[in-house]
Amino acid sequence: MKITLVFSGGRTLGVEYIAASLKRAGHEVSLLFDPVLFYGTGIKSLRKFFDSTPILMDKIIKFNPDLVAFSVLSDTYGWACSFSEKIKEWKDVPILFGGLHATAVPDIIIKEKYIDYVCVGEGDEAAVDLAAAIEAGEDTTKIPNIWTLKEGQVFENRPRALIRDLNNLPFPGEGTFYGEFKDYRYFSKGYSILTSRGCTNKCTFCMNSLLSKIYAGDGPYLRRRSVDNVIEELHYSKEKYKVKYFSFEDDVFTQDSKWLKEFCQRYKEEIALPFCCQVHPYHLNKEVLQDLEAAGCMAVGMGIQSVDAALIKEILHRDGDSQEIAKAIELFKNSKISLLTQILLDFPGQSEEEIVNIARFLNKYKPDFVLAFRFRHYPRMEIIEVARQRGLISPAEIKTIEESKEYSPYIMGINIFYAKAVSMLLPLLIISPNLPEFVLNFILDKKIYRHNSFFLRIIFHLYSMLVSLYKKIFSGKKRFYYFTPSGMVKYFLYYIFTNIPKIISIRRKKRNDFL
Numbered sequence: 001m002k003i004t005l006v007f008s009g010g011r012t013l014g015v016e017y018i019a020a021s022l023k024r025a026g027h028e029v030s031l032l033f034d035p036v037l038f039y040g041t042g043i044k045s046l047r048k049f050f051d052s053t054p055i056l057m058d059k060i061i062k063f064n065p066d067l068v069a070f071s072v073l074s075d076t077y078g079w080a081c082s083f084s085e086k087i088k089e090w091k092d093v094p095i096l097f098g099g100l101h102a103t104a105v106p107d108i109i110i111k112e113k114y115i116d117y118v119c120v121g122e123g124d125e126a127a128v129d130l131a132a133a134i135e136a137g138e139d140t141t142k143i144p145n146i147w148t149l150k151e152g153q154v155f156e157n158r159p160r161a162l163i164r165d166l167n168n169l170p171f172p173g174e175g176t177f178y179g180e181f182k183d184y185r186y187f188s189k190g191y192s193i194l195t196s197r198g199c200t201n202k203c204t205f206c207m208n209s210l211l212s213k214i215y216a217g218d219g220p221y222l223r224r225r226s227v228d229n230v231i232e233e234l235h236y237s238k239e240k241y242k243v244k245y246f247s248f249e250d251d252v253f254t255q256d257s258k259w260l261k262e263f264c265q266r267y268k269e270e271i272a273l274p275f276c277c278q279v280h281p282y283h284l285n286k287e288v289l290q291d292l293e294a295a296g297c298m299a300v301g302m303g304i305q306s307v308d309a310a311l312i313k314e315i316l317h318r319d320g321d322s323q324e325i326a327k328a329i330e331l332f333k334n335s336k337i338s339l340l341t342q343i344l345l346d347f348p349g350q351s352e353e354e355i356v357n358i359a360r361f362l363n364k365y366k367p368d369f370v371l372a373f374r375f376r377h378y379p380r381m382e383i384i385e386v387a388r389q390r391g392l393i394s395p396a397e398i399k400t401i402e403e404s405k406e407y408s409p410y411i412m413g414i415n416i417f418y419a420k421a422v423s424m425l426l427p428l429l430i431i432s433p434n435l436p437e438f439v440l441n442f443i444l445d446k447k448i449y450r451h452n453s454f455f456l457r458i459i460f461h462l463y464s465m466l467v468s469l470y471k472k473i474f475s476g477k478k479r480f481y482y483f484t485p486s487g488m489v490k491y492f493l494y495y496i497f498t499n500i501p502k503i504i505s506i507r508r509k510k511r512n513d514f515l
Contacts, residue, residue, distance in 0.1 A: 001067065001131055001135040002028045002030070002063060002066050002067075003028070003029050003030070003065055003066065003068075003069065003131060004029075004030045004032055004060055004065040004067070004068045004069070005018065005030070005032070005069050005070075005071070006031075006032045006033075006034070006056070006068065006069070006070050006080070007031075007032075007033060007034070007070070007071040008033065008035070008036045008079060008080075011192055012071055013172050013193075013194055014071055014098075014099065014123070015031070015071045016172030017169060017170075017172045018123050018127045019172075020169075020170035020171065020172050021125070021127065021128055021169070022127060022131060023170075024170050025128045025131070025132070027131055030065065032056050032060065034056060035052060035495040035499075036076075036079060036407070037492060037495055037496065037499070038050055039079065039407045049503070050495075050503070052499060053083060053086060054503065055499065055502045055503065056083070057086060057087070057090065060087060060090070061090060065093060066093065066094070066134065066135070067093065067094050067096065067130075067131060067134055068087055068094070068095050069095075069097075069098060070083070070084065070096070070097050070099070071098060071099040072098065072099040072101045072102050073099060073100055074100070074101045074104070074376075074378050074404070075376075076101075076407065077101050077109075077404075077405055078404070078405030078406055078407050079407050080097065081112060081114070081405055084097075084112075084114045084115060087114075088114040094116045094117065095115050095116050095117070096115075096116065096117040096119060096130065097115050097117070097118050098119035098123045098127070099119075100207050100378075101379070102120065103119075103120050103207075103210070103211070103214070104207075104210060104378065104379045104381075104402075105380065106118040106120050106147045106156075107154075108403060111149075111154075116148070116149055117130060117140070117146055117147065117149075118147040119145050120145050120146075120147065120214070121159035121211070121214055121215070122162065122197070124163060124169060125145075125160065125163070126143060126145035126159075129143045129144075130143055130146055141155035141157075142155070142157060143157060144159060144160035145157060145158075145160055159214060159215065161219075162197075162215055162218050162221070162223065163223070164219070164223060166196070166197060166224070166229070167225055167226055167229040171233045171237075189243065189245065190243055190244065190245045190246065191243040191245075191246050191247070192246075192247045192248075193230070193233060193234065193237070193247070193248055194225075194248070194250060195224060195225050195230045195248060195250055195253070196222060196223060196224040196225065196251075197222070197223050198211070198212075198220075198222035198251075199221070199222055199251040200221075200222050200252075200255055201252065201282075201319060202317055202382070203305075203316055203317060203318050204315065204316055204381060204382035204383035205305075205316065205344065205375070205381055205383045206251070206381070207378070207381070208251065209317075209382040209383075210381060210382070224259060227259065227262050227263045227266055230263065231266050231267070231270060231271070234246065234270075238271060243273070244274075245273055245274040245275060245276070245298070246271075246274075246276075247275065247276050247277075248275060248276070248277040248278070250277065252280045252283055253277035253278055253300075254279045254280070254283045254284060254288050254292075255280075257287070257288055260288065260291055264291040264292065264294060264295035265295075267296070268294060268295045268296060272296060274296055274297075274298040275295070275296060275297055275298065276297065276298055276300065276301070277292075277297065277300055277301075278300065278301045278302070278303075279300045279301070279302050279328075280302065280303065280319075281302060281304075281325045281327070281328035282319040282320045282324065284328045285331075286331060289331050289332070289335060289337070292337060293335055293336060293337055298337065298338065299337060299339075299340060300337055300339060301340045301341075301342055301371075302328060302339060302340070302341055302367075303341075303342045303344075305318065305343060305344045305347075306344070306350065306354065306358070307322040307325065307354075307358055307361045308322075308354050308357070309321050311349055311350060311354065314349075315348060315349045315350075315383065316347075316383070317382065317386075322361065325361075326361075326365050329341070329365045332367070332368065338368045338369060338477040339367045339368045339369070340367070340368065340369045340370075340371055341362070341367040341370050342370075342372075343358060343370065343372040343373070343429055344372075344373055344375045345372050345373065345374050345375060345425065345426050346374060346375050347375040347383065348386070348390070348392040349387070349390065349392060352425075355425050355429070356444050358429060359425070359429055359432040360432075360441075362432045362433045363432045363437060363440050365433075366433040366434075367433055368433075368471065369468065369471075369477075370431075371430070372429040372430055374426060377393075377397075377401045378401070379402040380402070384398060384401065424451070424452050424457065425449050427457055427461055427464070428449050430460070431460055431463050431464045431467065434464075434467040
């Protein structure tokens with residue numbers, strides 16, 4: 001059976017795992033990647049000119065799949081809906097929506113006339129079962145994880161038990177992304193990998209808060225691959241794809257200190273390439289830092305989100321407090337590992353004063369780099385219920401969040417309720433660790449950040465770039481590879497120059513066909 005998996009924005013491990021599982025089951029799988037150039041920028045003319053849909057539709061028609069599956073985030077839901085409509089105009093091929101947005105609001109998605117199936121939760125086994133049922137012409141209304149629309153009736157099926165032994169899953173890179181997109185230079189330097197699924201934390205703004213409820217009563221939500229299994233995939237990808245670094249995509253890489261110690265020792269002896277990962281202040285101490293540094297870790301990302309104790313506990317439901325965050329930052333002062341702190345700006349209950357306090361906190365403790373995101377409400381996350389109970393969000397606003405089809409990648413950041421009066425605090429947070437204290441205090445005390453001018457924004461961003469360059473040259477500290485401005489520039493330039501000839505060719509063919 002022929003199956004096309006469609007996704008956008010960047011390498012998606014969930015898609016690759018499902019593709020690898022389908023290939024293992026004997027299906028022919030094609031991956032389609034849409035770079036979505038200039039989406040979410042407001043530049044409609046450029047977005048229209050560089051629209052990759054005709055290129056991808058041409059590939060779909062040539063491949064002629066029996067099933068098309070989309071991996072959908074809330075950020076890309078509108079894009080996926082638009083693309084699905086075009087596919088249905090060509091042929092009534094079954095279309096499946098899976099991913100985080102599909103898991104959150106399957107009841108809304110299944111009502112769309114161009115969507116036949118929705119996958120809720122982990123889709124590795126569910127996608128294989130659905131493909132087998134479609135190929136054999138069998139009933140698809142009773143497959144666990146799969147919601148089916150048949151003759152106007154919706155059939156809802158609860159998720160099957162979580163996959164306990166992650167070692168049994170095929171490696172996601174086997175003949176999938178790196179196989180089909182090996183010429184795409186933007187992705188060639190690094191290899192993303194997961195050593196676990198799930199998280200012990202239940203932050204209200206994170207998808208894990210929803211998934212842990214969906215799978216409640218099914219045993220521990222956090223599952224981890226064996227060190228042997230992870231090392232085997234690292235060897236495989238290092239030798240086959242000649243990667244230069246690894247990026248561990250676990251929500252918190254350091255949750256199990258015993259596993260980490262064994263892994264770091266093996267990694268140092270057998271792999272010995274730079275890597276980056278995500279940590280949490282609550283799961284970080286001097287010994288953990290030493291293990292990471294000895295193994296060759298070059299950078300870690302650490303979510304701070306807030307320094308207000310009440311907000312951390314009552315709104316975000318996170319472990320730890322500002323003192324613990326400060327201690328974690330101090331651990332990296334004499335380390336070769338870069339610390340990239342991550343901040344959420346303007347979430348429910350957060351005031352302008354609290355954001356100002358974060359700026360002062362960062363200026364005092366001086367992490368190596370700061371990445372600030374404008375908070376986005378995602379459908380049916382726990383934080384929405386917390387906000388609703390406190391009267392911080394209305395039923396109409398919740399409905400908008402659940403049904404929105406606006407394309408808005410999280411890396412750009414968006415919040416439909418964002419306070420424009422403090423929008424300049426975002427670039428200010430990024431540079432606050434590197435400003436002289438008296439300069440920052442002057443900007444904050446005089447509320448200069450409220451002047452949302454293009455000139456001031458440019459100054460803030462130029463200062464940030466100069467500081468990053470200085471640190472890279474003189475301190476050896478590096479940011480995450482996939483957060484570098486140069487990487488984004490390469491991404492756009494590569495797809496612009498590779499897509500232009502294809503776009504012109506397709507348009508010329510259509511024009512000739514019309515004539």
